[in-house]
Amino acid sequence: MAGAPDAPYPNTEGHPSLPEPAGFGMLLPRILVPPPGPRSLALAERLVRSEAPAISTLANGDRPVVWHSAAGSNVMDVDGNVYIDTTAAFGVASVGHRHPEVVRAVQEQAGRLLHGMGDFSPAEPRAALASRLAAMAPMQPATVLFGLTGSDAVELALKVAAVATGRPGVIAFDAAFHGQSYGALAVTGREHFRAAFAAQLGRHVLRAPYPYPYRFDGSPEDCAAASLDAVEHLLAGPPPTSGPVGAVIVEPVAGREGEIVPPPGFLRGLRALCDQYDVLLITDEVYTGLGRCGRVFAVEHEGIIPDLLCAGKALGGGMPVSAVLGRADVMAAWRPVTPEAPHASTFLAHPVSAAAALAVLDIIATEQLVQRAAQCGHQLRGLLEHLAARHPSAGQVRNLGMMAAIELVRDRATRAPAPELIAPVLAAALERGVILLPGGMHGNVLSFGPPLTIREEQLEFAVNAIDEALTVTGQ
Numbered sequence: 035m036a037g038a039p040d041a042p043y044p045n046t047e048g049h050p051s052l053p054e055p056a057g058f059g060m061l062l063p064r065i066l067v068p069p070p071g072p073r074s075l076a077l078a079e080r081l082v083r084s085e086a087p088a089i090s091t092l093a094n095g096d097r098p099v100v101w102h103s104a105a106g107s108n109v110m111d112v113d114g115n116v117y118i119d120t121t122a123a124f125g126v127a128s129v130g131h132r133h134p135e136v137v138r139a140v141q142e143q144a145g146r147l148l149h150g151m152g153d154f155s156p157a158e159p160r161a162a163l164a165s166r167l168a169a170m171a172p173m174q175p176a177t178v179l180f181g182l183t184g185s186d187a188v189e190l191a192l193k194v195a196a197v198a199t200g201r202p203g204v205i206a207f208d209a210a211f212h213g214q215s216y217g218a219l220a221v222t223g224r225e226h227f228r229a230a231f232a233a234q235l236g237r238h239v240l241r242a243p244y245p246y247p248y249r250f251d252g253s254p255e256d257c258a259a260a261s262l263d264a265v266e267h268l269l270a271g272p273p274p275t276s277g278p279v280g281a282v283i284v285e286p287v288a289g290r291e292g293e294i295v296p297p298p299g300f301l302r303g304l305r306a307l308c309d310q311y312d313v314l315l316i317t318d319e320v321y322t323g324l325g326r327c328g329r330v331f332a333v334e335h336e337g338i339i340p341d342l343l344c345a346g347k348a349l350g351g352g353m354p355v356s357a358v359l360g361r362a363d364v365m366a367a368w369r370p371v372t373p374e375a376p377h378a379s380t381f382l383a384h385p386v387s388a389a390a391a392l393a394v395l396d397i398i399a400t401e402q403l404v405q406r407a408a409q410c411g412h413q414l415r416g417l418l419e420h421l422a423a424r425h426p427s428a429g430q431v432r433n434l435g436m437m438a439a440i441e442l443v444r445d446r447a448t449r450a451p452a453p454e455l456i457a458p459v460l461a462a463a464l465e466r467g468v469i470l471l472p473g474g475m476h477g478n479v480l481s482f483g484p485p486l487t488i489r490e491e492q493l494e495f496a497v498n499a500i501d502e503a504l505t506v507t508g509q
């Protein structure tokens with residue numbers, strides 16, 4: 035059904051840019067019109083008419099603000115409202131949005147070579163990035179494989195494990211978000227992402243409970259032990275129909291499922307089980323990696339070394355690039371047996387993304403963002419705990435570095451999840467100029483993962499805004 039042609043949108047066609055306020059990136063919010071403002075609404079209406087509903091909630095009636103520009107820890111919407119971004123856009127903008135060094139690297143590379151030719155003729159920055167990442171990998175000696183998305187990295191790691199062990203089975207967890215392309219979806223836990231495709235997803239995955247101390251009746255030690263027992267039971271029990279288990283995949287902190295921080299000792303126990311049963315341990319650090327949790331990689335908190343580690347999100351500073359860092363001997367198992375590479379992808383190790391990633395690694399080092407994440411994480415924890423003490427709906431506050439969550443409940447005694455509270459709190463926070471992310475396997479978590487460069491004043495403002503949002507929504 036052809037509708038009337040869209041009227042030109044005044045602010046993006048003809049007037050491509052809204053002026054940015056001085057200091058944009060480091061500012062406290064500036065709300066000019068209640069969000070979503072008229073321009074956001076107009077763009078959302080336009081989008082909902084031409085975009086299929088699978089990739090947004092616009093079809094459900096949601097009307098998000100439409101982003102115009104972002105720098106540092108600020109986002110400006112198309113109506114000129116300036117927000118503090120506590121999400122780093124799904125953890126991507128760890129070095130801050132539009133970091134000038136990332137932009138410089140992108141512009142410089144784009145002006146020289148915009149695209150390489152995959153396995154056939156590699157581009158220059160790929161070699162530099164491969165050696166940088168191999169050198170910083172927890173397992174040594176290490177080599178790397180590149181993808182564009184977190185899902186790519188997960189699938190590459192699963193492929194390497196299948197080839198290296200000759201065993202296709204995989205153990206994954208119930209609280210697990212590893213991406214939504216088919217291979218990654220097979221290990222992702224959330225049923226409603228998987229249900230429509232169940233018949234097309236491999237039968238190679240066994241599922242264990244992720245240790246979720248807040249929702250476990252017992253001590254954190256018992257919680258970790260129960261998960262480890264379940265994993266051992268799977269390792270010792272009958273294999274999946276497709277064949278024996280060759281790998282376990284785990285997030286060191288279950289990110290999208292609600293920033294669930296497993297009890298100390300869990301990852302060490304998992305490592306020990308993998309050794310005992312001779313299976314590979316894949317840690318998915320697409321979210322937790324590159325400083326987010328106060329260490330370069332979150333596994334360092336437990337002092338364990340995975341066989342394969344997936345990185346993505348923050349790596350490109352806003353450009354799409356992901357990587358698997360892996361034990362060189364394991365990675366070496368997957369190699370060409372014909373004149374063609376056994377794995378290729380048109381945009382693999384895209385030179386512009388690789389140049390951006392090299393800039394990101396420099397920024398993390400020079401701005402000491404790993405240390406900063408540890409310090410700010412501590413401060414954030416204090417602020418959130420203070421807030422939680424004033425709101426009975428705040429059932430638990432948890433964090434590892436700058437990956438934090440408040441879990442909202444109907445009452446603290448039963449810990450019954452309160453997903454219905456999330457949308458009003460998000461809206462009230464947005465009105466106060468703070469962008470928050472909903473999360474959690476029960477849909478009742480306020481997720482917090484700001485740029486690691488966020489200023490103290492911005493962090494305090496954001497937590498105060500959540501405090502107010504909880505108050506005005508009666509929580």
Ligand SMILES: Cc1ncc(COP(=O)(O)O)c(C=O)c1O
Binds near residue numbers: 186188214290321
């Ligand atoms: C831990 C983890 N792994 C993998 C992915 C998938 O990454 P992408 O969306 O880039 O495919 C995500 C995305 O949120 C993630 O959090």
